[in-house]
Each structure stands twice: as C-alpha cells, then as structure tokens.
C-alpha cells in the first residue's frame with residue numbers, strides 16, 4: 210500500500226474551511242467546513258444537484274472556489290500551474306464515466322502519469338502497473354484498449370491508474386452509477402479492500418451497503434450545504450435532520 | 464507534344480516552385496496553427512485573446528491582401544523579405560495557420576472533456592495533457608478537415624503568380640500568351656501539375672484517416 214507519511218501527522222489530510230462557490234447566480238457550495246483525517250473514508254450522499262460532485266472536484270481544483278480555503282496535507286491549494294499539477298499528482302480521482310485515455314492501452318493508461326509526472330523508468334512503471342492491474346483483476350487485459358473492456362473492468366483500471374501515483378487520498382465521484390448492476394460489486398469490492406488497507410477516500414455514492422461496510426463517516430449534503438455528518442450507524446438508524454430522513458426514506462424505498 | 468517538350472524546363476521548375484511553396488507553407492502553417500490552437504484552448508486569457516484575434520484577422524482577410532501587405536506594405540516600415548518566394552511562403556503560412564488552428568480547435572473540442580480532466584487530475588500540467596492526451600486524439604478527428612486545408616493551400620499558392628513567383632499559374636500565363644494556338648494543351652499540362660500534388664494527398668488523407676481511427 211502507498212505509505213502515507215507527512216510532517217504534519219495529526220493534522221487533517223484534507224481540510225475545507227468556509228468554502229463557497231457560485232455557478233453564476235447558483236450558490237452551489239455554501240459555507241462548507243469539512244476535515245478528513247488520514248485513513249478516513251468519508252461517503253458523501255445527497256439529492257441530485259446538491260453539490261456533491263462540485264465538492265469533490267473542488268478538492269483537486271478541477272473546479273475553483275470563490276471563497277474559503279482548501280488544504281491538502283497542510284498545503285493550501287495552489288493556483289493553476291506547476292504547483293497545482295504537483296499537488297494533484299497526490300490526489301487520485303475516479304470518475305463516474307471512467308475517463309480512461311481512449312487512445313492508450315490499459316497498461317499505458319496506468320503507466321502514463323508515473324513516467325511523465327513522477328519520472329519513473331518505463332520498466333519500473335510497467336512492473337508496478339501490472340501488479341496493480343492484477344490486484345484489481347484485469348491483469349490479463351493489459352494490452353487491450355479501453356473500449357474493449359466492460360464498464361466494470363474500465364472502472365477498476367481507473368482505480369489502478371489512480372493507485373499508480375501512490376496518492377494520499379482518492380476522490381470517487383459516483384464510481385458505480387454508470388455501471389450495469391452486475392458490475393457494481395466488482396468495483397465496490399476493490400474500493401472496500403482499499404478502505405480496509407487504510408487509504409483515505411472521499412466517495413460520492415448512493416451505495417448504502419458500501420457506506421455501511423466501509424465508511425467511517427457519512428456526510429449528507431442538500432442545497433449546497435453539509436446538513437449532517439455522522440458515523441454510518443448513527444446516520445442510517447437515527448438521522449437528525451428532517452431532510453436526511455426524507456432523503457433516506459426515498460432511496461431506501463427502492 | 465513537341466510544344467510541351469520544348470517548354471519542359473519551364474514547366475518542371477514551375478511545378479517544383481508550386482510544390483515547394485505548398486510543402487514549405489504547409490509545414491510552417493501546421494506548426495504555427497498548432498501553437499495557435501494550443502493558445503486558444505489554454506487557461507490563460509491573454510493567450511486566448513491573442514490567438515482569437517490572429518485567427519479572426521487572417522481568416523477574414525483575402526489572401527491577395529495578405530500578399531500585398533507582405534510584398535509591398537511592409538516596405539513602408541523599411542522591411543522586406545529576402546525574396547519573393549519567401550514572402551509568398553510567409554503570406555501562405557500566416558494565412559493558412561488560421562485555418563489549421565480552427566480545424567485543430569474543432570478537433571480538440573471533439574475530444575470528450577473527461578480526457579483532459581483525467582490527465583490533469585493525475586498531475587499532468589496543461590502542456591503535458593495537451594500534448595499526450597488531447598492533441599493525439601484531436602489529430603485523429605481532424606485528418607479530413609486538415610486535408611481540406613492542405614488542398615486549399617496547394618491551390619492558393621497560385622496567388623504567388625501575381626507577385627512575380629514563377630509557379631505553375633505563372634507558367635500558364637506565360638505559355639498561353641505566347642502560344643494561343645496551344646491553349647488547351649497548356650491548360651492540360653498546368654492542371655495536371657496541380658493534380659499531381661492534390662490527388663495523391665486526397666488518397667493519403669483517406670489512408671491516414673483509416674490508420675488512426677480510434678475506437679470509443
């Protein structure tokens with residue numbers, strides 16, 4: 210597993226303070242305070258349009274924020290440029306639509322950033338990539354192109370691609386929402402084992418089973434705000450807010 | 464047929480002039496157009512503005528006017544090109560770069576945004592993600608439009624004839640003035656000269672297009 214070391218042990222790994230963001234007139238993130246410790250697995254849930262993706266994308270500055278501060282491992286998110294690229298290399302991201310590089314093989318997808326960004330030798334990067342691909346169960350697909358794989362396989366490659374950078378934290382934005390039901394578990398299993406091994410994870414998902422199994426904390430968002438934040442047991446059995454109760458009753462119905 | 468062999472030297476050198484005008488300008492325009500396209504999609508507003516301004520100016524100015532400016536206009540500010548051929552290459556390159564830029568930009572826009580996002584999320588900087596992820600995919604979709612730009616360029620070289628460059632079109636003027644009775648033959652020879660350049664290109668474009676096709 211990636212060894213997580215830092216000078217600031219004890220300080221939160223990801224820290225958002227007073228974060229506000231607008232898309233035009235739409236106030237998508239409202240006074241967000243959130244701090245995530247090393248090794249913590251935080252599941253973010255909430256109705257569509259509540260700002261979950263925006264929150265996730267703000268953490269590696271795929272979306273910029275207008276107010277507040279975001280720190281990763283004690284370091285403030287830099288503006289565009291080399292420093293931002295450097296910081297992003299420590300923050301993995303897994304997208305709903307996989308976003309594997311369509312013109313690269315599976316193996317190349319995984320080795321690209323380690324060789325280009327970390328300057329690893331091709332041989333080292335490939336050795337590590339094959340290990341990771343084996344680990345997520347797609348080792349035998351290494352020479353294929355993304356379009357030749359099923360959605361579940363592609364998403365597992367995307368996780369391997371993120372892991373190849375030894376990230377301090379991985380952000381997952383609805384990683385199973387684009388998958389056929391029979392493929393959801395193969396991806397969740399990989400994520401659960403990552404969580405068990407101590408990876409710090411922020412996971413936007415509606416998979417309540419995963420939240421119960423793997424999360425240390427559930428954060429419930431509505432209308433751009435964090436309405437509730439609690440351990441899964443408490444949140445699912447005894448949500449404090451009316452809105453969370455309402456939301457849970459809706460998603461647990463089907 | 465004797466007429467053509469009599470003028471073989473002129474026709475051959477005119478053909479070579481047209482070909483080298485097209486190839487040299489094509490390479491320059493491809494380089495400049497790629498840089499411009501990179502600027503147009505960059506996150507730096509002044510670069511975007513500059514490239515947009517460039518494209519709008521050159522795309523909306525008749526090529527003959529660009530030639531006029533580079534051949535006669537810049538003399539006003541005490542500048543000139545070492546030769547008319549080089550002035551013609553400059554005019555064709557500057558003009559065509561605007562079209563290359565727009566073809567590439569449409570290709571870049573056709574690459575799903577998630578591709579560049581994934582690259583940036585992995586820590587590639589803007590230049591790296593453009594070079595290794597976005598442009599290689601964009602080039603695949605722009606082979607046909609770039610091919611059209613190339614064929615237009617090959618034909619646009621004929622404007623140079625009006626500025627004392629002895630290309631195929633200049634040869635056409637010269638030979639047809641002197642040999643009115645051989646007009647059809649002269650035309651046939653000149654058109655053949657252009658076709659020798661453009662037809663194999665059209666064929667090559669189709670082959671490249673097939674070769675680089677990408678499965679999604």
Ligand SMILES: Nc1ncnc2c1ncn2[C@@H]1O[C@H](COP(=O)(O)OP(=O)(O)OP(=O)(O)O)[C@@H](O)[C@H]1O
Nearest residue numbers: 232233235237255256257258259260261262263264
């Ligand atoms: N680039 C954008 N420009 C303008 N508005 C946007 C943009 N991206 C998102 N929004 C809006 O911001 C709000 C929050 O979007 P966001 O994608 O963060 O929600 P979400 O909680 O992830 O929803 P979902 O569950 O549907 O994915 C929505 O109303 C959305 O329409």
Ligand SMILES: [Mg+2]
Nearest residue numbers: 261262263383
């Ligand atoms: Mg979302």
